[in-house]
Amino acid sequence: MFKKMVIAVLLYSISYAVPHNVDASLNVDSRKNVIFMVMDGTNSDVITLARHYKGKALALDEILSGGVRTYSLRSAITDSAAAATAMATGQKTIVDFIGMVPVEEKDGTFRGRPVANVLEAAKEKGLATGIVATAPVQHATPAAFSAHSNSRHQMKEIGIQQAHQNFDVMLGGGKKYSFAKMEGMLDHVSTKNELMDSNSRQLIGYFSEEDMAYDFDRKKLHPKQPSLAEMTKKALQTLDRNPSGFLLFIEGSKVDFAGHKNDPVGMISEVLAFDEAVKVALQFAKEDQNTLLIAVADHGNSGLTMGNRQTDQTYPETPSEEFTEPLKKASLTVAGAISQLKQNKSNIEDVLKSYGLDNLTKTEIKRLKKEKDIEKAMVQMMTQRAHLGFTTRGHSGEDVFLYTYGGKGVLHKPQGLINNTELPGYVIKHLALPPLSELTKKRFVPAKEHYINMGFKTEIKVKENKQAIFIAKKSGTFIQYPANQNIRIVNGRKETLNGISVYNGKDFWIPIQ
Incomplete structure (x- = not known):
């Protein structure tokens, strides 16, 4: 029964992967950009309450354009991993999966199969790419735009993958899960002042071991941390140097954290902080006129209501x-x-x-x-x-608001009530990126089948540190693919690949040059 449901919803998701009204004759003569912003775990009453708290309109109010359906592959209430995977890849998946769609095993369990995301497609075309978050950048939502894993909780592995994706900007929390390779980027910062003083074309900044401070707390308790708006501004300045254009993903992560605590003060803190970041992004998009701005929540949280039994x-x-x-x-x-x-x-x-x-x-x-x-x-x-x-300390399943802006150079933007799987289609068309289905075939080839067809013997070894390696051997040729990295080793010689190798605990997928 579940298998039939999975197939039905997958077909439904794929049918929505590309907007129906997008003209394929998109003018790509001028440079195009996309800023994709997500408020994690934000329901409509939180937005209303924050507006009352502020006492005037939000920046978001100016660009309200519709709503988004958020359900996952098998549940009316999603988690961030499944929701972000849908927004990044155009495909529905199950809870905890990061950039993977489920494949059912004989025993009824599920393993993930990797599918390409919009940031990988942007990188394939030569655009600059970046990720900004107030959670660890390895957390579920930014991870789904930058990695592939059976579990959102494998944050060390996700960090290794991110380090080998060659992003131009990576700003947020998560130093605890970072990988040494990223230290080699042109500029590495750890405080607000260092961030704002940077003039590098590549930039990485970890401002906390885990998640960054709530914005209300940051000002008093963690003044060396930048705000989400400050990280957004610097990310835009950095990526804008690329003549080919850019795709920037930004998450206001901690509305969700506060929602799980049922803390209305924390929720307002993070909605207002996100709104300030939207203000920065919107100003950039208005001045540029070729930038598509999308802002959306991935799902609701907490069921907060203005009004209770007292009222x-x-x-x-x-x-x-x-x-x-x-x-x-x-x-x-x-x-x-x-x-x-x-x-x-x-x-x-x-x-x-x-x-x-x-x-x-x-x-x-x-x-x-x-x-x-x-x-x-x-x-x-x-x-x-x-x-x-509050009705829950968990997630909720309501539709969420959609906010979009596009100037003269943006021919189409999402609007009305849509599915979260439709959002990547607008990104792809605006940036004229390769289709994600084609990129998946190129970036995630079944390693065993590929090498056996060429007469190789293959095996997978897992070291004591849990590092998995795919090995192919044939008549003096010895090839190794370390999991989560963009390298292969041929007879001891290391080669850089245009993509990462992914292991799901059973199968390996590798990029083909």
């Missing part, structure tokens, strides 16, 4: 200030506030005030001190004060 009867007379004023008292997100709590909890009142929880009674403070999960208790108290509701 069942009072909502007709509840102004926006009733929701936002309690939130505006917070100077830190709940994660930032908790990070300041001493082990003996002696400064708990200061911590609570930094999260906007003032005027607490001694009884309330005493009760909070005894809580096993103080963070959870704090967000629940804030939620009550702000008359907000």
Whole structure:
């Protein structure tokens, strides 16, 4: 039954992979660019609440153009890995898969088969490419635009793949999972000042071991970290030097992180930070006129609502200030506030005030001190004060907003209610990239079949460090392909390939020059 469903949805996904109304006679005389921006885990009420909090229109409001359906291959509610894979490759997949579509084994389990993504297609054409994120750059969403793995949790392996994809810009968190090869890029930065001072044509920056700070917390607790808007500005300056054009992927990662905590302060922090990055990108696109800007959420999270049981009867007379004023008292997100709590909890009142929880009674403070999960208790108290509701600490399955902009040089942009698998088609047409299906055949050839057909004997060895190597041998020729890298070794001589080798635990795929 599931197999039939997989086939049906795959066919449905492929039918949406290229927009139906895109004219193939696209004028490619002038340089074209794409800025693809994703708000991770952002539902519509969060956008509304952030606008009320700000007190004026968002940059996003100017370019609202439709909605996006987000379901995964076998679930109405997706995760970031499957959602980003759909947006990067045009194909639906299952939870946890990064740039892979499922192949069913005889025992009913699934392994991934790699499929090409839009950044790989841009690189194939000679465009500059970049990734920016406030999570580790190896995290699910940026990973799906830059790597191929059975599991989003294989972040070390994803980091190795990214290092061998030859991107021009890589900015965000994730130093813990980075790979040494990337240190060889022309410029490597680790602070905001170093970032803004760079004039390199290639740029890598890891600003934290794991994810970067929430924007509200960054200003006070991590001032050396750049904002998402600052990373966006520098990425655009760097990539714009390429005469062939560029494709830049940007993720505002931590709306999702705050959503999982049910922290409305953190969610607003990251929506507003993302909106500032959109403002920078939109200004660039307006001045350039040949840049397609796409901004979208990958899925909803938390089911946040403006209004809860407290407002069942009072909502007709509840102004926006009733929701936002309690939130505006917070100077830190709940994660930032908790990070300041001493082990003996002696400064708990200061911590609570930094999260906007003032005027607490001694009884309330005493009760909070005894809580096993103080963070959870704090967000629940804030939620009550702000008359907000949450339905889950997980993802949600609603359609999400689509935001797009294109100047005179952008003939077509996505609009209306579309599927997430349609988005890559617009990128491909605007940049005149090779079809992803053709690039997949070229970049991900079944290694065993390829070499056996040429009379080689093959084997796969997995070293103690779990590094897998595909080996082909024939009459004095000894060829090795290390997994996750863009090299092959022929009789001891190393050669650079135009793509990476991928291993799914059973099968190897290799690029063919």
